Amino acid sequence: MQVRLMDLPPRIKGFVTMRGGEPVIVLNARLNYEQNLKTFLHEKKHIENGDFEKCDADQIEAEEHREEG
Secondary structure (H helix, E strand, O other): OEEEEEOOOOOOOEEEEEEOOEEEEEEEOOOOHHHHHHHHHHHHHHHHOOHHHOOOHHHHHHHHHHHHO
């Protein structure tokens, strides 16, 4: 797994993409360390849960946020 910082629009905290069969977590370089850590842990859960094999991103996020409560 790789982690990259990129200047993203403020409303986008981060995301996961695949590159060469390896997950890459992209974090928003405009956000502070604490927010990026929280986003990193959130995106890491998507990798651990095998969410790339699921089809509906909205459903994945709804399930994730329900668990975070």
